[in-house]
Amino acid sequence: MQREGCRMSGGVQEPATTGMITLDDLDNMTDDLGSDSAYNSNGSIEEETEPMEDGEQDRLLNYWQTVARGHQVDVPNDMAEPIQQLTRNGRTEERQKVPFLLLSCKEKCGEILYEKRQYGKAKWACVKMQEERYEQSICLGFMKLMRYICEQNSTGSYLGMSIPILTTIHRDETHTGLSRSVTVAYYIPSHLQADPPQPTDAEIVIEEWPPTVVFTREFSGVTNEESIMREISLLAELLDSPDLCLQDTFIVAGYTNPAAANRRNEIWFLQRL
Template identity: 80%
Template sequence: MQREGCRMSGGVQEPAAAGMITLDDLDNMTDELGSDSTNIRNGSIEEDAEPMEDGEQDRLLNYWQTVARGHQVEVPNEMAQPIQQLTRNNSTEGRQRVPFLLLNHKEKCGEVLYEKRQYGQAKWACVKMKEERYEQSICLGFMKLMRYICEQNNSGQYIGMTIPILTIVHTDEAQSELCRSVTVAYYVPTHLQGEPPQPTDQDIIIEEWPPTVVFTRSFGGATNEESILREIRLLAELLESPELCLQDTFIVAGYTNPAAANRQNEIWFLQRP
Protein backbone atom coordinates (compact mmCIF):
# COMPACT_ATOMS: atom_id res chain seq x y z
CA MET A 1 0.00 0.00 0.00
CA GLN A 2 1.30 3.36 -1.01
CA ARG A 3 1.52 5.87 1.82
CA GLU A 4 -0.01 8.50 -0.47
CA GLY A 5 -2.92 6.33 -1.56
CA CYS A 6 -6.49 6.49 -0.30
CA ARG A 7 -6.93 2.85 0.65
CA MET A 8 -7.92 1.49 4.05
CA SER A 9 -4.46 0.59 5.21
CA GLY A 10 -3.11 4.11 4.92
CA GLY A 11 -3.98 7.17 2.83
CA VAL A 12 -3.67 10.93 3.05
CA GLN A 13 -6.92 12.07 4.53
CA GLU A 14 -9.31 13.65 7.01
CA PRO A 15 -12.75 13.17 8.69
CA ALA A 16 -16.38 13.44 7.80
CA ALA A 17 -17.43 17.00 8.32
CA ALA A 18 -20.20 18.50 10.35
CA GLY A 19 -22.92 19.43 7.92
CA MET A 20 -21.76 17.17 5.10
CA ILE A 21 -24.53 16.92 2.52
CA THR A 22 -25.20 13.26 2.07
CA LEU A 23 -27.26 10.14 2.65
CA ASP A 24 -30.14 10.74 5.09
CA ASP A 25 -30.14 14.46 4.31
CA LEU A 26 -32.32 13.10 1.53
CA ASP A 27 -34.70 11.41 3.98
CA ASN A 28 -35.18 14.58 6.03
CA MET A 29 -35.44 16.58 2.83
CA THR A 30 -38.66 14.85 1.83
CA ASP A 31 -40.33 16.08 5.02
CA GLU A 32 -39.12 19.61 4.35
CA LEU A 33 -40.40 19.55 0.78
CA GLY A 34 -43.72 17.94 1.57
CA SER A 35 -45.37 14.98 -0.12
CA ASP A 36 -47.80 16.70 -2.43
CA SER A 37 -46.25 15.43 -5.67
CA THR A 38 -44.44 12.28 -4.52
CA ASN A 39 -45.17 9.01 -2.76
CA ILE A 40 -43.18 8.86 0.48
CA ARG A 41 -42.73 5.89 2.78
CA ASN A 42 -40.57 6.01 5.91
CA GLY A 43 -39.15 9.34 4.83
CA SER A 44 -37.96 8.13 1.42
CA ILE A 45 -39.37 8.75 -2.02
CA GLU A 46 -40.57 5.47 -3.48
CA GLU A 47 -39.21 4.16 -6.74
CA ASP A 48 -42.71 3.80 -8.21
CA ALA A 49 -43.59 7.45 -7.59
CA GLU A 50 -44.61 9.58 -10.54
CA PRO A 51 -41.73 11.38 -12.31
CA MET A 52 -40.80 14.62 -10.57
CA GLU A 53 -41.99 17.83 -12.17
CA ASP A 54 -39.40 20.46 -13.04
CA GLY A 55 -40.61 22.53 -10.09
CA GLU A 56 -39.99 19.65 -7.69
CA GLN A 57 -36.48 19.16 -9.06
CA ASP A 58 -35.84 22.87 -8.55
CA ARG A 59 -37.05 22.62 -4.95
CA LEU A 60 -34.65 19.74 -4.29
CA LEU A 61 -31.76 21.67 -5.80
CA ASN A 62 -32.67 24.79 -3.83
CA TYR A 63 -32.75 22.75 -0.62
CA TRP A 64 -29.25 21.39 -1.23
CA GLN A 65 -27.97 24.83 -2.17
CA THR A 66 -29.37 26.32 1.03
CA VAL A 67 -27.79 23.62 3.22
CA ALA A 68 -24.47 23.95 1.39
CA ARG A 69 -24.28 27.72 1.74
CA GLY A 70 -24.30 27.22 5.49
CA HIS A 71 -20.91 25.58 5.05
CA GLN A 72 -19.58 28.00 2.41
CA VAL A 73 -20.11 25.48 -0.39
CA GLU A 74 -21.83 26.21 -3.70
CA VAL A 75 -23.94 23.45 -5.27
CA PRO A 76 -23.96 24.05 -9.05
CA ASN A 77 -27.17 23.81 -11.06
CA GLU A 78 -25.75 20.78 -12.89
CA MET A 79 -26.27 18.80 -9.66
CA ALA A 80 -30.07 18.99 -10.08
CA GLN A 81 -30.38 15.69 -11.93
CA PRO A 82 -28.02 13.63 -9.69
CA ILE A 83 -29.80 15.02 -6.61
CA GLN A 84 -33.17 14.06 -8.06
CA GLN A 85 -32.01 10.56 -8.99
CA LEU A 86 -30.33 9.84 -5.67
CA THR A 87 -33.41 11.13 -3.84
CA ARG A 88 -35.75 8.91 -5.81
CA ASN A 89 -33.61 5.84 -5.11
CA ASN A 90 -32.90 6.70 -1.49
CA SER A 91 -34.78 3.97 0.37
CA THR A 92 -32.93 2.78 3.47
CA GLU A 93 -33.56 -0.84 2.50
CA GLY A 94 -32.01 -0.23 -0.91
CA ARG A 95 -28.62 0.90 0.41
CA GLN A 96 -26.15 -1.96 0.32
CA ARG A 97 -23.90 -2.23 3.37
CA VAL A 98 -20.23 -2.97 2.95
CA PRO A 99 -19.83 -6.66 3.89
CA PHE A 100 -17.56 -7.66 6.78
CA LEU A 101 -16.86 -10.51 9.19
CA LEU A 102 -17.24 -9.76 12.90
CA LEU A 103 -14.20 -11.26 14.62
CA ASN A 104 -15.01 -10.29 18.21
CA HIS A 105 -16.10 -7.40 20.39
CA LYS A 106 -15.62 -5.95 23.84
CA GLU A 107 -18.54 -5.20 26.16
CA LYS A 108 -19.00 -3.47 29.48
CA CYS A 109 -22.29 -3.60 31.39
CA GLY A 110 -24.05 -4.74 28.24
CA GLU A 111 -22.67 -1.90 26.12
CA VAL A 112 -20.48 -2.72 23.11
CA LEU A 113 -17.33 -0.66 23.55
CA TYR A 114 -15.83 -1.64 20.20
CA GLU A 115 -15.85 -4.35 17.55
CA LYS A 116 -13.05 -6.05 15.67
CA ARG A 117 -13.97 -6.67 12.03
CA GLN A 118 -12.42 -8.17 8.93
CA TYR A 119 -13.16 -6.40 5.65
CA GLY A 120 -12.31 -8.26 2.49
CA GLN A 121 -10.46 -7.12 -0.59
CA ALA A 122 -12.72 -4.79 -2.53
CA LYS A 123 -12.87 -1.98 -5.05
CA TRP A 124 -13.67 1.55 -3.93
CA ALA A 125 -14.22 4.80 -5.81
CA CYS A 126 -11.98 7.42 -4.19
CA VAL A 127 -11.73 11.15 -4.63
CA LYS A 128 -9.14 13.38 -2.97
CA MET A 129 -9.92 16.96 -2.01
CA LYS A 130 -7.95 19.70 -0.29
CA GLU A 131 -10.07 22.80 0.06
CA GLU A 132 -9.56 25.68 2.46
CA ARG A 133 -12.20 24.37 4.86
CA TYR A 134 -12.84 20.79 5.87
CA GLU A 135 -16.58 20.95 5.14
CA GLN A 136 -15.84 22.21 1.66
CA SER A 137 -13.60 19.25 0.89
CA ILE A 138 -16.15 16.73 2.14
CA CYS A 139 -19.12 18.30 0.36
CA LEU A 140 -17.33 18.76 -2.94
CA GLY A 141 -15.87 15.26 -2.81
CA PHE A 142 -19.24 13.70 -2.11
CA MET A 143 -20.87 15.63 -4.96
CA LYS A 144 -18.28 14.17 -7.31
CA LEU A 145 -19.13 10.67 -6.10
CA MET A 146 -22.85 11.44 -6.46
CA ARG A 147 -22.37 12.23 -10.12
CA TYR A 148 -20.43 8.98 -10.56
CA ILE A 149 -23.21 7.00 -8.87
CA CYS A 150 -25.88 8.80 -10.89
CA GLU A 151 -24.94 7.86 -14.46
CA GLN A 152 -21.68 9.80 -14.94
CA ASN A 153 -19.81 6.57 -15.59
CA ASN A 154 -19.09 4.53 -18.68
CA SER A 155 -22.19 2.37 -18.16
CA GLY A 156 -24.43 5.44 -18.20
CA GLN A 157 -26.53 3.89 -15.43
CA TYR A 158 -27.42 4.58 -11.80
CA ILE A 159 -25.19 2.13 -9.95
CA GLY A 160 -26.69 2.30 -6.45
CA MET A 161 -25.93 3.78 -3.03
CA THR A 162 -23.77 1.89 -0.55
CA ILE A 163 -22.97 2.62 3.09
CA PRO A 164 -20.97 3.63 4.92
CA ILE A 165 -19.26 6.44 3.05
CA LEU A 166 -15.70 6.47 4.36
CA THR A 167 -13.34 9.34 4.98
CA ILE A 168 -9.71 8.48 5.62
CA VAL A 169 -8.05 10.89 8.03
CA HIS A 170 -4.49 11.58 9.09
CA THR A 171 -3.30 13.20 12.27
CA ASP A 172 -0.03 14.60 13.49
CA GLU A 173 2.18 12.45 15.71
CA ALA A 174 0.44 13.65 18.88
CA GLN A 175 -3.00 12.94 17.39
CA SER A 176 -3.94 16.53 18.20
CA GLU A 177 -4.55 17.87 14.70
CA LEU A 178 -6.05 16.57 11.48
CA CYS A 179 -4.43 16.99 8.09
CA ARG A 180 -6.34 19.11 5.61
CA SER A 181 -6.32 16.64 2.73
CA VAL A 182 -9.48 14.55 2.46
CA THR A 183 -10.29 11.36 0.59
CA VAL A 184 -13.93 10.37 0.36
CA ALA A 185 -14.49 6.71 -0.56
CA TYR A 186 -17.52 4.85 -1.91
CA TYR A 187 -17.79 1.04 -1.96
CA VAL A 188 -18.62 -0.23 -5.44
CA PRO A 189 -21.75 -2.43 -5.14
CA THR A 190 -21.00 -6.13 -4.80
CA HIS A 191 -22.51 -7.12 -8.14
CA LEU A 192 -20.21 -4.62 -9.89
CA GLN A 193 -16.99 -5.51 -8.03
CA GLY A 194 -15.73 -7.66 -10.92
CA GLU A 195 -15.93 -4.83 -13.41
CA PRO A 196 -16.71 -1.47 -11.79
CA PRO A 197 -18.14 1.25 -14.03
CA GLN A 198 -15.38 3.70 -14.85
CA PRO A 199 -15.93 7.32 -13.80
CA THR A 200 -16.01 10.06 -16.40
CA ASP A 201 -14.50 12.42 -13.78
CA GLN A 202 -10.73 11.93 -13.84
CA ASP A 203 -10.51 12.99 -10.19
CA ILE A 204 -12.24 9.77 -9.17
CA ILE A 205 -10.01 6.70 -9.04
CA ILE A 206 -11.15 3.10 -8.68
CA GLU A 207 -8.80 1.45 -6.19
CA GLU A 208 -8.63 -2.11 -4.97
CA TRP A 209 -8.12 -2.16 -1.22
CA PRO A 210 -6.51 -5.19 0.42
CA PRO A 211 -8.17 -7.25 3.18
CA THR A 212 -8.16 -5.12 6.34
CA VAL A 213 -8.80 -5.68 10.04
CA VAL A 214 -10.35 -2.71 11.84
CA PHE A 215 -11.33 -1.86 15.40
CA THR A 216 -14.48 0.21 15.27
CA ARG A 217 -16.56 2.15 17.76
CA SER A 218 -19.93 3.80 17.15
CA PHE A 219 -20.66 7.40 18.06
CA GLY A 220 -23.44 9.86 17.38
CA GLY A 221 -23.65 13.56 16.77
CA ALA A 222 -21.42 15.84 14.77
CA THR A 223 -18.47 14.57 12.76
CA ASN A 224 -16.16 17.56 12.92
CA GLU A 225 -12.48 17.91 13.74
CA GLU A 226 -13.10 18.22 17.47
CA SER A 227 -15.39 15.19 17.74
CA ILE A 228 -13.19 12.99 15.56
CA LEU A 229 -10.06 13.72 17.59
CA ARG A 230 -12.06 13.02 20.74
CA GLU A 231 -13.27 9.67 19.37
CA ILE A 232 -9.75 8.71 18.34
CA ARG A 233 -8.50 9.34 21.87
CA LEU A 234 -11.42 7.47 23.40
CA LEU A 235 -11.00 4.35 21.28
CA ALA A 236 -7.24 4.38 21.91
CA GLU A 237 -7.97 4.27 25.65
CA LEU A 238 -10.37 1.35 25.24
CA LEU A 239 -8.15 -0.83 23.06
CA GLU A 240 -5.95 -3.33 24.86
CA SER A 241 -3.11 -2.92 22.35
CA PRO A 242 -3.56 0.34 20.41
CA GLU A 243 0.06 0.18 19.32
CA LEU A 244 -0.89 -2.68 16.97
CA CYS A 245 -2.87 -0.16 14.90
CA LEU A 246 -1.69 2.64 12.63
CA GLN A 247 -1.01 5.71 14.74
CA ASP A 248 -1.69 8.49 12.25
CA THR A 249 -4.29 7.01 9.90
CA PHE A 250 -7.93 6.51 10.81
CA ILE A 251 -11.30 6.19 9.11
CA VAL A 252 -14.58 7.91 9.81
CA ALA A 253 -17.56 5.90 8.57
CA GLY A 254 -20.81 7.77 7.99
CA TYR A 255 -24.11 5.90 7.82
CA THR A 256 -26.56 8.79 8.18
CA ASN A 257 -26.91 12.45 7.45
CA PRO A 258 -24.51 14.52 9.58
CA ALA A 259 -27.18 17.22 9.90
CA ALA A 260 -29.71 14.78 11.36
CA ALA A 261 -30.49 14.73 15.09
CA ASN A 262 -29.68 11.03 15.50
CA ARG A 263 -26.58 10.40 13.44
CA GLN A 264 -24.82 7.07 13.13
CA ASN A 265 -21.05 7.23 12.72
CA GLU A 266 -18.06 5.06 13.51
CA ILE A 267 -14.38 5.66 14.09
CA TRP A 268 -12.11 2.93 12.70
CA PHE A 269 -8.58 2.06 13.76
CA LEU A 270 -6.61 0.08 11.16
CA GLN A 271 -4.62 -2.92 12.36
CA ARG A 272 -1.08 -2.89 11.05
CA PRO A 273 -0.55 -5.27 8.10
Protein backbone atom coordinates in the same frame (compact mmCIF):
# COMPACT_ATOMS: atom_id res chain seq x y z
CA MET B 1 -2.55 2.45 3.80
CA GLN B 2 -1.13 3.11 0.40
CA ARG B 3 -1.57 5.87 -2.14
CA GLU B 4 -1.73 8.58 0.52
CA GLY B 5 -4.26 6.77 2.65
CA CYS B 6 -6.81 5.81 0.03
CA ARG B 7 -6.47 2.08 0.64
CA MET B 8 -7.28 0.05 3.68
CA SER B 9 -4.42 -2.33 4.27
CA GLY B 10 -4.09 -5.43 6.41
CA GLY B 11 -2.35 -8.77 6.32
CA VAL B 12 -5.37 -11.03 6.74
CA GLN B 13 -7.27 -13.51 4.63
CA GLU B 14 -10.61 -12.60 3.13
CA PRO B 15 -13.67 -13.46 5.24
CA ALA B 16 -15.23 -16.83 4.65
CA THR B 17 -18.57 -15.48 5.76
CA THR B 18 -19.92 -11.98 6.08
CA GLY B 19 -22.18 -9.96 8.32
CA MET B 20 -24.07 -7.00 6.99
CA ILE B 21 -23.91 -3.50 8.38
CA THR B 22 -27.21 -2.25 9.77
CA LEU B 23 -28.27 0.70 7.58
CA ASP B 24 -29.71 4.09 8.33
CA ASP B 25 -31.22 5.91 5.39
CA LEU B 26 -28.55 7.86 3.52
CA ASP B 27 -31.01 10.67 3.01
CA ASN B 28 -31.91 11.04 6.70
CA MET B 29 -32.27 14.78 7.07
CA THR B 30 -33.48 16.65 10.12
CA ASP B 31 -35.30 19.65 8.67
CA ASP B 32 -39.01 19.35 7.94
CA LEU B 33 -39.62 20.41 4.35
CA GLY B 34 -43.39 20.47 4.77
CA SER B 35 -46.18 17.94 4.85
CA ASP B 36 -46.29 17.59 1.07
CA SER B 37 -42.56 16.97 0.84
CA ALA B 38 -40.73 13.75 0.05
CA TYR B 39 -39.40 13.92 3.60
CA ASN B 40 -41.38 13.34 6.77
CA SER B 41 -41.06 15.32 10.00
CA ASN B 42 -38.20 13.11 11.17
CA GLY B 43 -36.24 13.85 8.04
CA SER B 44 -36.36 10.32 6.64
CA ILE B 45 -37.52 9.51 3.14
CA GLU B 46 -41.08 8.28 2.84
CA GLU B 47 -41.99 5.65 0.29
CA GLU B 48 -43.54 7.03 -2.87
CA THR B 49 -44.86 5.19 -5.86
CA GLU B 50 -45.35 8.22 -8.09
CA PRO B 51 -42.41 9.77 -9.97
CA MET B 52 -41.13 13.13 -8.82
CA GLU B 53 -42.75 16.17 -10.31
CA ASP B 54 -40.56 18.69 -12.11
CA GLY B 55 -40.71 21.10 -9.18
CA GLU B 56 -39.47 18.43 -6.77
CA GLN B 57 -36.01 18.46 -8.33
CA ASP B 58 -35.72 22.19 -7.65
CA ARG B 59 -36.97 21.75 -4.09
CA LEU B 60 -34.41 19.02 -3.37
CA LEU B 61 -31.62 21.13 -4.87
CA ASN B 62 -32.68 24.18 -2.87
CA TYR B 63 -32.72 22.11 0.31
CA TRP B 64 -29.20 20.80 -0.30
CA GLN B 65 -27.97 24.30 -1.14
CA THR B 66 -29.46 25.76 2.03
CA VAL B 67 -27.95 23.10 4.31
CA ALA B 68 -24.59 23.16 2.53
CA ARG B 69 -24.23 26.90 3.04
CA GLY B 70 -24.10 26.20 6.76
CA HIS B 71 -20.92 24.21 6.06
CA GLN B 72 -19.55 26.91 3.76
CA VAL B 73 -20.11 24.67 0.73
CA ASP B 74 -21.74 25.70 -2.55
CA VAL B 75 -23.90 23.08 -4.28
CA PRO B 76 -23.91 23.88 -8.04
CA ASN B 77 -27.10 23.70 -10.06
CA ASP B 78 -25.78 20.76 -12.07
CA MET B 79 -26.16 18.63 -8.92
CA ALA B 80 -29.96 18.76 -9.28
CA GLU B 81 -30.16 15.61 -11.41
CA PRO B 82 -27.77 13.46 -9.29
CA ILE B 83 -29.59 14.53 -6.12
CA GLN B 84 -32.95 13.61 -7.66
CA GLN B 85 -31.65 10.28 -8.97
CA LEU B 86 -30.15 9.29 -5.66
CA THR B 87 -33.33 10.24 -3.81
CA ARG B 88 -35.64 8.50 -6.30
CA ASN B 89 -33.66 5.28 -6.44
CA GLY B 90 -33.18 5.25 -2.70
CA ARG B 91 -36.92 4.79 -2.30
CA THR B 92 -37.21 1.74 -4.48
CA GLU B 93 -33.89 -0.11 -4.24
CA GLU B 94 -32.09 -1.58 -1.28
CA ARG B 95 -28.73 0.08 -0.88
CA GLN B 96 -25.67 -2.13 -1.08
CA LYS B 97 -24.20 -3.03 2.30
CA VAL B 98 -20.44 -3.25 2.61
CA PRO B 99 -19.86 -6.83 3.85
CA PHE B 100 -17.68 -7.63 6.84
CA LEU B 101 -16.96 -10.39 9.33
CA LEU B 102 -17.47 -9.47 12.99
CA LEU B 103 -14.43 -10.81 14.86
CA SER B 104 -15.22 -9.59 18.37
CA CYS B 105 -17.22 -7.05 20.31
CA LYS B 106 -16.43 -5.29 23.59
CA GLU B 107 -19.46 -4.40 25.71
CA LYS B 108 -20.08 -2.79 29.07
CA CYS B 109 -23.48 -2.82 30.82
CA GLY B 110 -25.13 -3.78 27.55
CA GLU B 111 -23.49 -0.95 25.59
CA ILE B 112 -21.22 -1.78 22.66
CA LEU B 113 -17.95 0.06 23.26
CA TYR B 114 -16.33 -1.04 20.01
CA GLU B 115 -16.24 -3.84 17.44
CA LYS B 116 -13.38 -5.59 15.70
CA ARG B 117 -14.23 -6.34 12.06
CA GLN B 118 -12.57 -7.90 9.06
CA TYR B 119 -13.25 -6.44 5.62
CA GLY B 120 -12.38 -8.32 2.46
CA LYS B 121 -10.58 -7.21 -0.68
CA ALA B 122 -12.77 -4.89 -2.74
CA LYS B 123 -12.75 -2.08 -5.27
CA TRP B 124 -13.58 1.48 -4.22
CA ALA B 125 -13.99 4.73 -6.14
CA CYS B 126 -11.76 7.29 -4.42
CA VAL B 127 -11.38 11.04 -4.70
CA LYS B 128 -8.75 13.05 -2.88
CA MET B 129 -9.82 16.43 -1.45
CA GLN B 130 -7.87 19.18 0.27
CA GLU B 131 -10.23 21.99 1.24
CA GLU B 132 -9.74 24.48 4.06
CA ARG B 133 -12.19 22.69 6.34
CA TYR B 134 -12.83 18.97 6.82
CA GLU B 135 -16.58 19.38 6.30
CA GLN B 136 -15.99 21.09 2.98
CA SER B 137 -13.79 18.24 1.81
CA ILE B 138 -16.29 15.50 2.63
CA CYS B 139 -19.25 17.39 1.13
CA LEU B 140 -17.44 18.27 -2.11
CA GLY B 141 -15.92 14.79 -2.36
CA PHE B 142 -19.32 13.18 -1.88
CA MET B 143 -20.82 15.35 -4.63
CA LYS B 144 -18.12 14.17 -7.03
CA LEU B 145 -18.92 10.56 -6.16
CA MET B 146 -22.65 11.24 -6.57
CA ARG B 147 -22.04 12.33 -10.14
CA TYR B 148 -20.08 9.13 -10.76
CA ILE B 149 -22.87 7.01 -9.26
CA CYS B 150 -25.55 8.89 -11.21
CA GLU B 151 -24.57 8.18 -14.81
CA GLN B 152 -21.31 10.14 -15.14
CA ASN B 153 -19.40 6.95 -15.80
CA SER B 154 -18.37 4.81 -18.77
CA THR B 155 -21.69 2.91 -18.81
CA GLY B 156 -23.87 6.02 -18.56
CA SER B 157 -26.06 4.22 -16.03
CA TYR B 158 -27.04 4.60 -12.37
CA LEU B 159 -24.68 2.37 -10.39
CA GLY B 160 -26.59 2.05 -7.13
CA MET B 161 -25.80 3.52 -3.73
CA SER B 162 -23.68 1.75 -1.13
CA ILE B 163 -22.82 2.75 2.41
CA PRO B 164 -20.91 3.60 4.43
CA ILE B 165 -19.08 6.29 2.51
CA LEU B 166 -15.55 6.27 3.89
CA THR B 167 -13.24 9.22 4.47
CA THR B 168 -9.60 8.56 5.28
CA ILE B 169 -8.06 11.19 7.53
CA HIS B 170 -4.60 11.90 8.87
CA ARG B 171 -3.27 13.66 11.94
CA ASP B 172 -1.17 16.71 11.24
CA GLU B 173 2.52 16.91 12.12
CA THR B 174 1.76 18.09 15.66
CA HIS B 175 -0.78 15.27 16.26
CA THR B 176 -3.16 17.90 17.69
CA GLY B 177 -5.34 18.32 14.61
CA LEU B 178 -6.17 16.87 11.20
CA SER B 179 -4.35 17.26 7.93
CA ARG B 180 -6.32 19.02 5.21
CA SER B 181 -5.75 16.13 2.82
CA VAL B 182 -8.53 13.50 2.95
CA THR B 183 -9.80 10.78 0.62
CA VAL B 184 -13.53 10.10 0.19
CA ALA B 185 -14.39 6.59 -1.02
CA TYR B 186 -17.46 4.76 -2.38
CA TYR B 187 -17.74 0.97 -2.33
CA ILE B 188 -18.40 -0.38 -5.83
CA PRO B 189 -21.57 -2.53 -5.61
CA SER B 190 -20.92 -6.28 -5.69
CA HIS B 191 -22.38 -6.86 -9.17
CA LEU B 192 -19.87 -4.34 -10.58
CA GLN B 193 -16.79 -5.40 -8.60
CA ALA B 194 -15.33 -7.52 -11.42
CA ASP B 195 -15.44 -4.69 -13.96
CA PRO B 196 -16.17 -1.30 -12.35
CA PRO B 197 -17.43 1.45 -14.67
CA GLN B 198 -14.77 4.10 -15.22
CA PRO B 199 -15.42 7.64 -13.94
CA THR B 200 -15.67 10.51 -16.40
CA ASP B 201 -14.11 12.71 -13.69
CA ALA B 202 -10.34 12.23 -13.87
CA GLU B 203 -10.02 13.04 -10.16
CA ILE B 204 -11.91 9.85 -9.23
CA VAL B 205 -9.70 6.75 -9.20
CA ILE B 206 -10.79 3.12 -8.88
CA GLU B 207 -8.66 1.42 -6.20
CA GLU B 208 -8.54 -2.20 -5.09
CA TRP B 209 -8.15 -2.30 -1.31
CA PRO B 210 -6.65 -5.43 0.28
CA PRO B 211 -8.28 -7.24 3.21
CA THR B 212 -7.95 -5.43 6.51
CA VAL B 213 -9.01 -5.50 10.16
CA VAL B 214 -10.52 -2.42 11.81
CA PHE B 215 -11.58 -1.45 15.32
CA THR B 216 -14.72 0.66 15.08
CA ARG B 217 -16.86 2.73 17.43
CA GLU B 218 -20.18 4.39 16.54
CA PHE B 219 -20.93 8.04 17.22
CA SER B 220 -23.62 10.48 16.15
CA GLY B 221 -23.86 14.14 15.25
CA VAL B 222 -21.80 16.38 13.03
CA THR B 223 -18.39 15.28 11.77
CA ASN B 224 -15.87 18.07 12.04
CA GLU B 225 -12.27 18.27 13.17
CA GLU B 226 -13.18 18.75 16.82
CA SER B 227 -15.63 15.83 17.01
CA ILE B 228 -13.32 13.48 15.11
CA MET B 229 -10.31 14.23 17.31
CA ARG B 230 -12.53 13.59 20.34
CA GLU B 231 -13.68 10.22 18.96
CA ILE B 232 -10.11 9.21 18.16
CA SER B 233 -9.14 9.87 21.77
CA LEU B 234 -12.17 7.98 23.14
CA LEU B 235 -11.53 4.86 21.08
CA ALA B 236 -7.80 4.91 21.90
CA GLU B 237 -8.70 4.89 25.61
CA LEU B 238 -11.04 1.92 25.18
CA LEU B 239 -8.70 -0.30 23.18
CA ASP B 240 -6.62 -2.79 25.14
CA SER B 241 -3.65 -2.37 22.78
CA PRO B 242 -4.02 0.84 20.74
CA ASP B 243 -0.37 0.53 19.66
CA LEU B 244 -1.44 -2.36 17.39
CA CYS B 245 -3.23 0.19 15.18
CA LEU B 246 -1.97 2.92 12.88
CA GLN B 247 -1.36 6.10 14.86
CA ASP B 248 -1.69 8.75 12.17
CA THR B 249 -4.30 7.42 9.73
CA PHE B 250 -7.96 6.76 10.54
CA ILE B 251 -11.28 6.35 8.73
CA VAL B 252 -14.60 8.06 9.30
CA ALA B 253 -17.50 5.92 8.04
CA GLY B 254 -20.64 7.88 7.22
CA TYR B 255 -24.06 6.26 7.04
CA THR B 256 -26.11 9.42 6.49
CA ASN B 257 -25.96 12.35 4.13
CA PRO B 258 -22.99 14.63 4.96
CA ALA B 259 -25.42 17.57 5.00
CA ALA B 260 -27.55 16.02 7.75
CA ALA B 261 -27.29 17.44 11.27
CA ASN B 262 -27.89 14.12 13.08
CA ARG B 263 -25.48 11.85 11.28
CA ARG B 264 -24.71 8.25 12.08
CA ASN B 265 -20.96 7.74 11.92
CA GLU B 266 -18.17 5.42 12.99
CA ILE B 267 -14.51 6.05 13.70
CA TRP B 268 -12.24 3.26 12.45
CA PHE B 269 -8.72 2.38 13.64
CA LEU B 270 -6.73 0.23 11.21
CA GLN B 271 -4.79 -2.72 12.54
CA ARG B 272 -1.10 -2.65 11.64
CA LEU B 273 0.22 -5.20 9.18
